[in-house]
Amino acid sequence: MACQRGEGEDGRPQVKKFDGFDLPTDGPMSSRKHGLIHFEHARYWHPEDEAFVKVYAQLGLHRYNLLEGTNIQFLHLKSYNRGMNCGAAPYYLSLFADCPDSGRTLPFHALVSENRIGCLDISVPIARPRCSEEQPRLCRPTYTCSPLPRWPSSEMFAQRRFYKLNEHELRNTDWVRLYLDLAHSTCHRGMTESQLSDFYIEQVAIRSLSDADPPSLDSKSLVVYMVYKDLAKDRLGEPCYRKAIIRRVYEESSRSLTFQGKHWSFSEEKEKKKKKKDKKRFALLKKRLGVCGAWRLGIDVYRKRGIRSSSTTR
Structure with missing residues (x-):
């Protein structure tokens, strides 16, 4: 988790946590300061965009539904931040989902981490509504590459x-x-x-x-x-x-x-x-x-x- 410098109520310097989803508003290149590249999307998915990013967003909702017993449906991807490394990278996805029970649109966050590139080998450690007060567990998944x-x-x-x-x-x-x-x-x-x-x-x-x-x-x-x-x-x-x-x-x-x-x-x-x-x-x-x-x-x-x-x- 990256950090951002700011000021507290007493005027003293304070470190604010940045979880990779919502970018700090300190200029258009702020994402690169945290080792991420920001991609913004319109309401509808463009054909020139990679289909796998949309699949990643749907996978995040699937994880939430599986663990919480809900039936939230994917609407569209708003934006995502990708790791700057050339190979396997983390994807911090901001999307919108439809909640059939309440009939309202729900902003959502999902993190998909690639373990290897060129094959299916990924982890989904975070999937949560944006307004959720529940924080992700700090323990890291123990990744094993078994055949x-x-x-x-x-x-x-x-x-x-x-x-x-x-x-x-x-x-x-x-x-x-x-x-x-x-x-x-x-x-x-x-x-x-x-x-x-x-x-x-x-x-x-x-x-x-x-x-x-x-x-x-x-x-x-x-x-x-x-x-x-x-x-x-x-x-x-x-x-x-x-x-x-x-x-x-x-x-x-x-x-x-x-x-x-x-x-x-x-x-x-x-x-x-x-x-x-x-x-x-x-x-x-x-x-x-x-x-x-x-x-x-x-x-x-x-x-x-x-x-x-x-x-x-x-």
Whole structure:
């Protein structure tokens, strides 16, 4: 947390805390003094702006709804302050949300911290109404970069520790779509909202990270498995089916949510399996024939394949 110099009631110098959201009014370059770059937005989101910042704002509201049991809806982003470092950075977001119970617009603050860039690996330690008197907990989240789980087999999906969403839950659970947009927009910063809308979710299963609790949509720490379709590639007649894994971890001490995830296509998965098989075969050949013998045999096989492919084309 940065600080700003000012004067108290007695005229003596006083240090005022600046939490990164509301900028101190000491000139247009005040944000840079605190290691932040300020971005101001109009009422409506502009197409040239990065879609992932809007997704970050929606994620902040999602954290608040999950922990407080509310149903506040995102309206629009007002402004945000971003860390000046080139890589992973914190985003202090100021936004407006709709409160259905009271029917009024609520100013809101959310902090999204990137742990790594180029992939889904972020934490959401703060999400609160601007008028809230409750201060965020001072303890920092203990970040751990553990590997994501593998994609389960069909037999594993049939087990009780997995829960498959039905059609109604799939279409009416807002955070399912949000998580898929988050996985893509964090990996590909240039993606637009129209490109994100080309992904059609077909199947979703969840698994609770706590063995004591059965998996449910209300679980705070869970793993989400998605099968979805890239409609843009489908229109071109290309392979279009994809998979995604998103892990959500809640830390009680800091009230922080951490998200990690990855996505890939079925064709990429087949190619990896093929390369893995080729490596195993070559390793066996090395044991039997030695390095030189294995390379010679491999070259002969590729030559024969080339001759066969050329003869078929004729």
